[in-house]
Amino acid sequence: MTTEELRYLQRLAELYPTIGKASTEIINLQSILNLPKGTEHFLSDIHGEYQAFSHVLRNGSGAVRKKVDDVFGHTLSNQDKRSLATLIYYPKEKIELVKKQEEDMENWYKITLYRLIEVCKTTASKYTRSKVRKALPADYAYVIEELITEKAEVLDKEAYYDAIVETIIQIGRAENFIIALCELIQRLVVDHLHILGDIYDRGPGPHFIMDRLMSYHSLDIQWGNHDVVWMGAAAGQQACIATVIRNSVRYGNLDILEDGYGINMMPLAAFAMEAYRDDPCIAFSGISSPSNYNAMEKEYSRKMHKAIAVIQFKLEGQLIMNHPDFDMEDRLLLHRIHPEKGTITLPDGKEYPLLDNCFPTVDWTHPYQLTKEEQTVMERLTSGFVNCAKLQQHMRFLLDKGGLYRVYNGNLLFHGSIPLNEDGSFKKVQIYGNIYKGKALYDTLESYARRAFYELDDKELEKSRDILWYIWAAPNSPLFGKDKMTTFERYYIEDPGTHQENKNAYYRLLENEKVVDHILEEFGLDGAEGRIINGHVPVHQLEGENPVKCGGKVIVIDGGFSKAYRKITGIAGYTLIYNSYGLALTAHEPFTSAEDAVIREQDIVSNRVAVHYTSRRRLVGDTDNGKALKERISELKWLLEAYRRGIIKEKK
Structure with a gap:
C-alpha cells in the first residue's frame, strides 16, 4: 500500500471509524444500487413562458397522471383520476374550488387523503426511506412517514391509519396536510430535472x-x-x-x-x-x-x-x-x-x-x-x-x-x-x-x-x-449554429432572401449514424448506446418533421414553448421523460391558464410516444450515480480489509 493510499483510507476511516459502520454503509449502498433509477425530466427552450413551464413542472410531463393510473387503474373513473391529478398539480386552488361545490367536506377530505396516501406510497417506493425522509415537509414529516410506511407490527392496519386520518381532519389540518402530500408527490415523481437552455427572452416570465x-x-x-x-x-x-x-x-x-x-x-x-x-x-x-x-x-x-x-x-x-x-x-x-x-x-x-x-x-x-x-x-x-x-x-x-x-x-x-x-x-x-x-x-x-x-x-x-x-x-459558436444573425436585414431590408440564416452542417447530418457516433465518442460515450438530446431549433411538426432522429440516437426537444414559434411548430413544446423503463417524448398542447387547468381540469399533455424501452428495468446501479456508489463500496471493502489486517485501528 502506497503512502497516498494509506492516507486516503485514514481519511475514509474518519467517516466510518469502525468495522460495523463501514459494513452498514456497504449494505445501505448495495441496497440503493438495486432500486429503480429515478425519473429524469428534460425541458428546453422555455423562453420566459412561466405559466406553461410551471404546469409542466407540476405534472411532470404526464408522470403524475401515470402514477395515478398505476395506483387506481380501473378502480376509479377517468373523471375521478383527472380530478385527483389536478388536485396534485394545484392543491391550494383546487381545494378552494371544491369548498364552493362540495357539501360534505369532511367526507371529501377523508377520501382524498386516502387516495393521496396511496399515490405517495407508490411514488416513494422507488427511493430509500432516507431519501424520502429528506423530501418530507418538516411540519408533517413524522405523520406522513407513518402513513406511507408499511408497519408489520400493527395488526389492525386499517384502524391504525383510520385513527391518524380522523385526527388530521378533527384538528382542522386536513387542507394543509393535503397540500403537503400533493407537493411531496410532485417532488418525488421527478428525481432530476434537465434544462437544455434558453430560459430567457420572448416570454414575459x-x-x-x-x-x-x-x-x-x-x-x-x-x-x-x-x-x-x-x-x-x-x-x-x-x-x-x-x-x-x-x-x-x-x-x-x-x-x-x-x-x-x-x-x-x-x-x-x-x-x-x-x-x-x-x-x-x-x-x-x-x-x-x-x-x-x-x-x-x-x-x-x-x-x-x-x-x-x-x-x-x-x-x-x-x-x-x-x-x-x-x-x-x-x-x-x-x-x-x-x-x-x-x-x-x-x-x-x-x-x-x-x-x-x-x-x-x-x-x-x-x-x-x-x-x-x-x-x-x-x-x-x-x-x-x-x-x-x-x-x-x-x-x-x-x-x-x-x-x-x-x-x-x-x-x-x-x-x-x-x-x-x-x-x-x-x-x-x-x-x-x-x-x-x-x-x-x-x-x-x-x-x-x-x-x-x-x-x-x-x-x-x-x-x-x-x-x-x-x-x-458568431457563426462558429456551438450555441448559435448559423452562418450569420440577420438582425439588421430583418429591420431594414424588405427582401426576405436577405433574412436567411443558414444552419451549420450539424443539422443536415443528424440522420448520419457515423457522424452521430463520432460526436458521442468525442464526449466519452458509446456510439451504440449513447444519445444526443438538444433543443435550440424548433421542430416543425406541422411540416411532418420528427423530433426523434437517427434511429433514436438524437432527440430534439424544442417544440415551441414560446408562443412566437407555435405557428411553425404546431404544438407548444416537447419534453422528455427518462425513467427506469426507458425514454418517452411528450408533445404539449398550448397552455391557456392555471385557472382553466383547475376549473376545467385541462392538462396540456397531448401525445406521449415511446422513444426507447429497455429490455429490463434500469436500476440505480446502471446509472452514473450507481458507478460512483460501486466505487464507494469498493473503497469501503478496502477499508474493511485494512481494519481486519490491523493496518488501520478502529476508533470505537
Missing part, C-alpha cells in the same frame, strides 16, 4: 422561472444562446446589454427589466424621445407589443426599439473590428449604407433599398462610434445591470448549476450544435489565436464564460466578456 429553479430539489442547466447573452449583460458586456434590451422591447417585455429586475429604462427612453423625436420609427413596431399600450406608449416603444438597435449595431461593429479572429466582418453593415441614396450594399455585392433611412446618431465618417449621449445611456444601463442584485443572483445560479454541455446517464446534453464541416468532421475554430474543435471547443468557451465573472486581470476579463457575445452571435 424568465425571472419567475429562475426563482422556481433556484428552489428545485435537483437539476442541471445547459446554457442556451439566449441565456448566455443575459450572462454577458450581467457581466457588463455592452453589446450583450443592448441585445437584451432590444429583445425585451421587441417582444413587449420591458417589464422584465424594470419590474422583474429593477433596471431603470428612463435613460434610454429620454434619449430615444429626443434623438428620434421627428422619426416615426415605423420599422421598429415590434412583433408583440402589449395590447394595452396606448398610442403614446407605442410611440415610446418604437423609438426606444430603434435607439437601442442602432446602439447595438455600433457596439457589435466595434467588437468585430477589435476581434478579427471572430471572423464576422460580413456583419459590419453600417459603413455599407449609402445615406444619400437610401440603400445598402451587402457583402454579396447586391444593393438594396432601406425601409428606414433615418440615422440621426450615425457619423458616416465613423459609423460605429457612439455619440456622447449614447455613451452616457450605455454607462447608466451598464451600471443598472452590473449592480442588480437579483440579476447577479440568477446569473450565479446559472454558473453554479449550468454549463455548455453535460454527459449524464449515457446521454449527451447540450442546447445547440457541434460545429461540423460538410463531411461530418469537427470544424476547427480559432479562439484568441488557438485552434479548437469538438469537445475542446466547448470546454474552452465554457472556461471563458466563467472567467467573465471571476477573472481578476482586466485584459483577460474583457476578452472573457466579449466571448459571451461571440457565443451568442
